[in-house]
Amino acid sequence: MPSNPQQTYWLHYLWIYGFVILAFGVVWEMNRTTTKTKKPSGEARPDSIDAMVFAGASQKTKTPMLRNTNHTQEFEQFKTEVERQAYLYPQFFLLESPSFQKKVALTFDDGPDTTVTPEVLRILKAQKVKATFFVVGFKILRHKALLQQMLDEGHCIGNHSFDHPNFKTQAWPTVWQEQVEKTEKLTEKLTGKKMRFVRPPYGQLTDAQIKELGKKDYRVVNWSIDAYDWDNQKNDPEAVCDRIMNNIHPGAIILMHNGEKRGNTVLALPALIRRLRAEGYEPVALDELLATMAYHRSAQE
Ligand SMILES: [Zn+2]
Numbered sequence: 237m238p239s240n241p242q243q244t245y246w247l248h249y250l251w252i253y254g255f256v257i258l259a260f261g262v263v264w265e266m267n268r269t270t271t272k273t274k275k276p277s278g279e280a281r282p283d284s285i286d287a288m289v290f291a292g293a294s295q296k297t298k299t300p301m302l303r304n305t306n307h308t309q310e311f312e313q314f315k316t317e318v319e320r321q322a323y324l325y326p327q328f329f330l331l332e333s334p335s336f337q338k339k340v341a342l343t344f345d346d347g348p349d350t351t352v353t354p355e356v357l358r359i360l361k362a363q364k365v366k367a368t369f370f371v372v373g374f375k376i377l378r379h380k381a382l383l384q385q386m387l388d389e390g391h392c393i394g395n396h397s398f399d400h401p402n403f404k405t406q407a408w409p410t411v412w413q414e415q416v417e418k419t420e421k422l423t424e425k426l427t428g429k430k431m432r433f434v435r436p437p438y439g440q441l442t443d444a445q446i447k448e449l450g451k452k453d454y455r456v457v458n459w460s461i462d463a464y465d466w467d468n469q470k471n472d473p474e475a476v477c478d479r480i481m482n483n484i485h486p487g488a489i490i491l492m493h494n495g496e497k498r499g500n501t502v503l504a505l506p507a508l509i510r511r512l513r514a515e516g517y518e519p520v521a522l523d524e525l526l527a528t529m530a531y532h533r534s535a536q537e
Contacts, residue, residue: 299323300331303483305462318439318458321446328450332460333487333525338517340488341525342367342508343459345396345435346495348375348382353494355502357385363509366390366521369494370435373398373419380426387427392521392530394433394457395419403441408448411441416449430532433457433522439491453532457522459491465501466493473504481511487525488517 300322302315322331333339342360347353347369360367369386371393376383386393397403397415406415416434424430432454436445439458446456461483464470470479480490492501512519523530 298332298334298336298487300326300334301460302331302458303461303485303488305464305479305483314439321443322458324443325446325450325456328454329446329456329458330489330526331458332485332489333527335525335527336486338486339520339525340484340486340490340512340517341522342490342492342519343370343394343435343457343522344368344492344494344501345370346372346375346400346493346498348379348386349495349498350379350382351496352498352502353379353382356494356505357382357389357391359502359505359509360391361389363506365509365519366392366524367519368392368394368433368522370394370396370433371419371423372396372400372495373415373422375495376419376422376426383423384427387429390521392433392523393423393427393429393431394435394522394530395423395431396435397437398422400437402438403436403445408445411445412448416454424534428534429530430534432528432530432532455526455528457489457526459489460485461488462491463501463504465498465504471500473500473507476500476504477508477511480508481515484512484515484517486517489522489525 300319302318304311304315318329318331321329326334333341342365344353344356344367347356348371353369356367359365369391371383371386383393395416396419398418399415401415403411403415420431434449434454434456435458436456441456449456461480463476463480465476470476476492492498494501509519521530
């Protein structure tokens with residue numbers, strides 16, 4: 237212990253300086269962590285999901301976002317709604333991967349179909365790309381072999397309902413029994429795969445439906461970039477490619493289609509894959525992008 241009074245005097249000040257610096261540090265860190273994530277106004281996020289950590293994802297967080305690929309009022313309304321839902325249910329409702337790695341997912345809705353799907357599969361195989369197909373139940377019944385080919389070639393499959401209604405217009409028991417479960421049972425019987433990823437037609441469902449699916453451990457997967465390949469006024473192959481590349485970002489989920497009359501999607505695909513890779517982005521299947529299982533344990537296993 238110091239016995240010299242001069243020494244005690246200086247030590248006393250050293251303690252005060254140390255404390256002031258520490259207090260500044262604590263205030264700085266609290267301010268930094270609370271302002272990092274922009275919250276939609278007026279929404280309270282449940283405490284329990286704040287602690288969510290995606291396996292393999294960065295510790296940093298992103299605010300899930302639908303990139304602007306259209307500037308109509310209808311698009312803006314849809315964007316506001318899905319961003320609100322992605323903010324409220326970050327475990328169950330996804331627009332993109334929270335990871336900052338330069339991986340993206342190509343997702344194809346509305347198949348299988350006998351003209352477009354085989355062409356999409358052929359290009360993906362030639363380019364060694366794994367993608368994700370959100371399949372429609374009644375089309376699976378017609379094109380069973382294509383569903384199996386998707387799986388045999390290493391792609392993911394997800395549930396895109398049985399006959400493509402807007403879930404928001406239907407009650408939960410109907411959505412569950414007539415759309416999600418019906419398609420799931422059909423697919424499980426044919427392939428042994430019990431799909432965990434669900435994409436509602438038009439990307440629309442109610443908050444209550446998200447919660448019900450979440451309780452059953454499904455993942456509702458929408459998209460962060462809409463290619464607009466479904467819109468005949470906007471789906472020139474080059475425009476589709478440009479639209480995606482102008483909005484590309486790490487963790488992107490890209491909405492495309494492989495149903496009937498989507499020939500322009502096939503034409504856009506080789507250039508799209510080339511341009512993604514030229515910018516350092518690797519297209520992967522959704523289970524890899526989201527670092528989560530694509531399928532539930534099946535009763536057949
Ligand atoms: Zn669809």
